[in-house]
Amino acid sequence: MSHLLRINGQRLVDSLFELGRCGALEGGGVCRLAATAEDKAGRDFVVARMKALGLAIRIDAIGNVTGIYAGEQDLPMVMMGSHIDTVATGGLYDGNYGVMAGLEVIATLQESGIRPLRPIAVTFFTNEEGVRFQPDMMGSVVFAGNYPLEAALAAKDRDGITLDEALSAIGYKGKHKPGDMAVDSYVELHIEQGPILDREGTDIGVVTGVQGISWCEFTLTGVSNHAGTTPMAMRHDAGLVAAKIAVFARDLAKEIGGHQVSTVGHMTFKPNLINVIPNHVVMTVDLRNTDNAELIRAEKRLKEYVEKTAQEERVTVSSRSLVRFNPVIFAEDIVTAIQAEAESQGFSHRCLPSGAGHDAQFMASVCPAGMIFVPCVGGVSHNIHEHTKPADLIAGGNVLLQVILERAQRAA
């Protein structure tokens, strides 16, 4: 019975450590920036695994690699996936876990002699992290047709090398048109990269969607003056306005409530001297919400506050939007299936939105999509100390296995 089917947990964990040798850093962690020699080593490792499983391999023009386990019928495929590129000081799990667990799912099915009705695929998307080339989640956004292939290929790194050149150099600029395959559904298994599951001791996160993201940069211009000789009433202090905005941003998250989060991560003062009133501040506000109407409300409230506060101090303000993604809501039947499977396997579980961006958010515009989260210790990610306990990795893999198998057995 397929419900007694379980992945080979040790093999999954081992495969993550093996992949982690590609671009390994001294002291732990990995550095596999997109389309570098290290990324090539990681890609070659995963492709070799795909070939060992007898998968048909398709590489598209943006370097996305899909390994397909043929089904009994030529129906749209059920896809698992994620990415294997990392940040400069990445861990072993972010992205890699979803890819290696996908291959483990296929290996488990094959060993049990199960050929599903539909093809089952594993894809790793190019440049999810967006460290070397921007924008991030590039492979999936191009796959979904939401960003032009030509623009993505023309993106340059700091040395002026285009992604097109870099992909060609490592032999991963494929011939297929991105997105040119029939996909029935997409499920991405990922570490949470946040503290909620770990803090609560919950085994499985049933991801309901991805928060919408709004990044705004404000440039505040006041007048630089002597800290001792300038009366308070005569000041045009860009730093004070920036500080007020940062305090407001926190209050705003409380005011909006729900899933609203708000962060001032970047702030640069000029001239940044103890005894000089700052005349120039650049700062960012990162707003996220699962509800687009609420996110729009937060943006509006912030904008009003910034204008009012700058005016009171007679500081001028210019702003620009750096990033704006609408929230994504995952397919109800996939969310329900993940929930039911976690329950039936006896795992504690909870619904939660993803606070970070993932390839699944673009795949959600291609087909019904969903995500499964497992805890990561302390919520730490993008860090060489990123860690998820083997038992959690295996739990996630087993939930994925059953959800995928069930979807792959659906008739046309």
Add this chain to the structure above:
Amino acid sequence: MSHLLRINGQRLVDSLFELGRCGALEGGGVCRLAATAEDKAGRDFVVARMKALGLAIRIDAIGNVTGIYAGEQDLPMVMMGSHIDTVATGGLYDGNYGVMAGLEVIATLQESGIRPLRPIAVTFFTNEEGVRFQPDMMGSVVFAGNYPLEAALAAKDRDGITLDEALSAIGYKGKHKPGDMAVDSYVELHIEQGPILDREGTDIGVVTGVQGISWCEFTLTGVSNHAGTTPMAMRHDAGLVAAKIAVFARDLAKEIGGHQVSTVGHMTFKPNLINVIPNHVVMTVDLRNTDNAELIRAEKRLKEYVEKTAQEERVTVSSRSLVRFNPVIFAEDIVTAIQAEAESQGFSHRCLPSGAGHDAQFMASVCPAGMIFVPCVGGVSHNIHEHTKPADLIAGGNVLLQVILERAQRAA
């Protein structure tokens, strides 16, 4: 009659432009950092003027230079002075004005055949600005015996050169012991370096004292986490605490009132990324007040707020005092004399404290001391666009002339 005596205004203004050629910057302004070749050129220029006036020249071991016009009696001298070193992008007036006006006063007396009862001196103090060597106001603090000569001479610039070496190299390490002269009183004429006189259209600032200064640096340590995945309630945001402190610092100035000013000029976020909660912030708070009890109250209120606010966010905080000077109150008879003289010459005048530090604040511990301010356009100083109208320069010089002459005619 001495009350009809007036300085040669054109000569004073010309002398400032001549001195301004030493270390002149393209586009205007000057750069004469302490004990550099440019400073030597400026010193040589002023010493040549002193010699032309027949003054006896004394150079002390910290490089302070005093030119003395002998009096009829060997009584303690009446001293004028300031500094001729500048910041990297300095103007023509800051410091230089007090020195050149002092020489103009002596020239005027000589031309009128007046030899005063007491000696009249002009001193320029070494390294008032404190850009190349710290602390600032070095020549006067050593002169006053408030800072050890050896420590000052051992101060190193960024290239590891000591002030001792630099002074010797330019030939201005003198043999006299700093402060080893009998000074009856000290009057420093200076541009305001603030906006008050210019904004009000007041001719003469009667300086009542120098604000006490308290500089505190706070280092805030929180936890760096993902801006999307970390719920608001789980954050330990060092940036938020810093912003709250900056807002509080402004409110505090209002709460304390009077002459209290408060500035957050320096703030550095780490990692300073849009989508990462800052885990490390270094910031400074500059508090100044003319009343030491009020300054102490402000320091206490700030400290309490910082501790409470850091604790609420579970951010740790360490603090260190960078600078702490008590307020200085100038001698009442000198303040009154400046006021009376401005009035009698028909100038509009007002009392105000100095928000910036000056050599006079250390001379106030040696003898009765005072300062005269003249407006500077827009309050702009430490800037190549620093400017004071010739009429204002001349007005200040004439007030100085009469105040000095009156004090120099006092019998023992």
